[in-house]
Amino acid sequence: GAYLVYGLATGRLRERLLPIRPRDIVQTVRDTLRLKLAHEDLTTYNAVQKILYIVAILAGLSQVVSGLAIWKPVQFSGLVALLGGFQGARLVHFAGMAVLAGFLVIHVVLALLVPRTLWAMLTGGPVRRSDAPVLAREATR
Numbered sequence: 001g002a003y004l005v006y007g008l009a010t011g012r013l014r015e016r017l018l019p020i021r022p023r024d025i026v027q028t029v030r031d032t033l034r035l036k037l038a039h040e041d042l043t044t045y046n047a048v049q050k051i052l053y054i055v056a057i058l059a060g061l062s063q064v065v066s067g068l069a070i071w072k073p074v075q076f077s078g079l080v081a082l083l084g085g086f087q088g089a090r091l092v093h094f095a096g097m098a099v100l101a102g103f104l105v106i107h108v109v110l111a112l113l114v115p116r117t118l119w120a121m122l123t124g125g126p127v128r129r130s131d132a133p134v135l136a137r138e139a140t141r
Helices: 002-010 012-017 022-033 047-071 077-082 085-113 116-123 132-139
Strands: none
Touching: 002 012, 012 047, 022 047, 047 077, 047 085, 077 085, 085 116
């Protein structure tokens, strides 16, 4: 939650996830189907990654909203009504969980197809070229 608020407040999410151009989506899908997942610069996302991250964020938000409606349906009766009743809230919650599980599977598979991204994920991000001289100096101290 805090990361999402931080990303929205600083504009980091907008900077990293927008814009998304239809021709970039088509090109990324073509490259992926040909197993040509080029990730020269790990600090930028391709069009499909941007879409998947946006979908995952929205699914996470739906989990929170529908979870509140299921947890306290009397106290959040307006929210329950907005979601089409208790059963509707349950369906939204189930669908959101399915989307997040699918995102996780796709994320892991794609990370395994481009193995050098795994190290960046585990260490908190890739070393940017502009950071390399600074890190080299710090390592020699």
